[in-house]
Amino acid sequence: MKLLVTGGAGYVGSVNAAHLVEAGHEVVVLDDLSTGHADAVPEGARFVEGELSEAAGPLLAEGFDGVLHFAARSLVGESVEKPELYWDNNVVRTFRLLEAMREHGTPRLVFSSTAAVYGEPEQVPIPEDAPTRPTNPYGASKLAIDTMITSYATAYGLAAVSLRYFNVAGAHGRFGERHAVETHLIPIVLQVAAGTRESVAIYGDDWDTPDGTCLRDYIHVDDLADAHLLALQKAEPGRHGIYNLGSGRGFSVLEVVEACRTVTGHPIPARVAPRRAGDPAVLIASSGRATTELGWNPTRTALETMVGDAWRFAQDRLPV
Ligand code: UDP
Numbered sequence: 001m002k003l004l005v006t007g008g009a010g011y012v013g014s015v016n017a018a019h020l021v022e023a024g025h026e027v028v029v030l031d032d033l034s035t036g037h038a039d040a041v042p043e044g045a046r047f048v049e050g051e052l053s054e055a056a057g058p059l060l061a062e063g064f065d066g067v068l069h070f071a072a073r074s075l076v077g078e079s080v081e082k083p084e085l086y087w088d089n090n091v092v093r094t095f096r097l098l099e100a101m102r103e104h105g106t107p108r109l110v111f112s113s114t115a116a117v118y119g120e121p122e123q124v125p126i127p128e129d130a131p132t133r134p135t136n137p138y139g140a141s142k143l144a145i146d147t148m149i150t151s152y153a154t155a156y157g158l159a160a161v162s163l164r165y166f167n168v169a170g171a172h173g174r175f176g177e178r179h180a181v182e183t184h185l186i187p188i189v190l191q192v193a194a195g196t197r198e199s200v201a202i203y204g205d206d207w208d209t210p211d212g213t214c215l216r217d218y219i220h221v222d223d224l225a226d227a228h229l230l231a232l233q234k235a236e237p238g239r240h241g242i243y244n245l246g247s248g249r250g251f252s253v254l255e256v257v258e259a260c261r262t263v264t265g266h267p268i269p270a271r272v273a274p275r276r277a278g279d280p281a282v283l284i285a286s287s288g289r290a291t292t293e294l295g296w297n298p299t300r301t302a303l304e305t306m307v308g309d310a311w312r313f314a315q316d317r318l319p320v
Helices: 011-022 052-060 076-081 083-104 137-156 185-194 221-234 253-264 288-294 303-317
Strands: 002-006 026-031 046-049 066-069 108-114 159-165 167-169 200-203 218-220 240-245 270-273
Touching (some): 002 011, 002 052, 011 026, 011 221, 052 083, 066 221, 076 083, 083 108, 083 137, 108 137, 137 159, 137 240, 159 221, 167 221, 185 200, 185 303, 200 253, 218 221, 218 303, 221 240, 221 288, 240 288, 253 303
Parallel strands (some): 002 026, 002 066, 026 046, 066 108, 108 159, 159 240, 167 218, 200 270
16 A cells, blocks of 8 residues: 555554554654654655655545554643644644545545543543543543544545554564653663663552552554554454554553563662652553454553563664
8 A cells, every 4th residue: 555654654553654664554644753763764754855745635635545643742731831742743634634635536544543531530441432531631642633534534535544542661672662752661670770760760650559659551553553454454444443552461560660670781770759640550452343343452461571672672773
């Protein structure tokens, strides 16, 4: 298939673009490099640097079989402080993308949604029909897009899939996570192991969980990419499929730190800090629908596998 990958120079987008190229697809990456890196575009993909709502139309006029849409702002804290960035970059620009797809008859869309659409869960594991009550503008912007996509599938026959990621981790060879502002647990802990940060702050050890720290469902970015390939194959005209992607089990913050100690051999000093605003105690996916309907089975579910791949990626990037 000829596929447009928006945000293909970012973490999840670049790993997916690499998998798509490896699977033999013709890939065009569109990215404005606001947070991505030009050298993260895989060999074999064509790279177009440009702003989504301006560049998507002229590109799609060439004729594409589908779009994988990763381009987005994705920092929860920033979304609270500067919501306009999220309504504009995420919602308005995705609306323009959908309009360009409609104009040029692009038949398929796979959208990068998030567990943040659910907010504080009533039940875990979280199924796709759980109430959607996002607690920040980031989650709200992704939910608005999911709603928009459903309406385009119904009205215009778009074959659409939204994949709601839980905590993405790991790396795919030289494609991995490198944010200018790092807020995610595993990369932060690995910065301590690498010596570029002194210690890790554990955001609360008095949660109602077995060891008092928060539980999250970590999913390897390669397993995520497998789901995108399946979604492309299984997308049906006029239907918007929505799937949670997680490994179905939770690891605590302390378990993550311990796995990083094992993998890196570094003591990794940790200190307890106050809870972070907006953190739910437990987030675990029910991914049964993705297994049943897409035939998806995550296989890199051991924490050591995810941390090990992220660690190799981080080490390759350290100055020698
Ligand atoms: N966390 C932490 N210290 C950090 C970063 C994160 O204790 O420096 C915790 C955070 O409170 C949450 C878990 O690690 O319970 C995962 O956080 P992350 O930001 O990686 O992902 P989120 O679950 O917020 O999407």
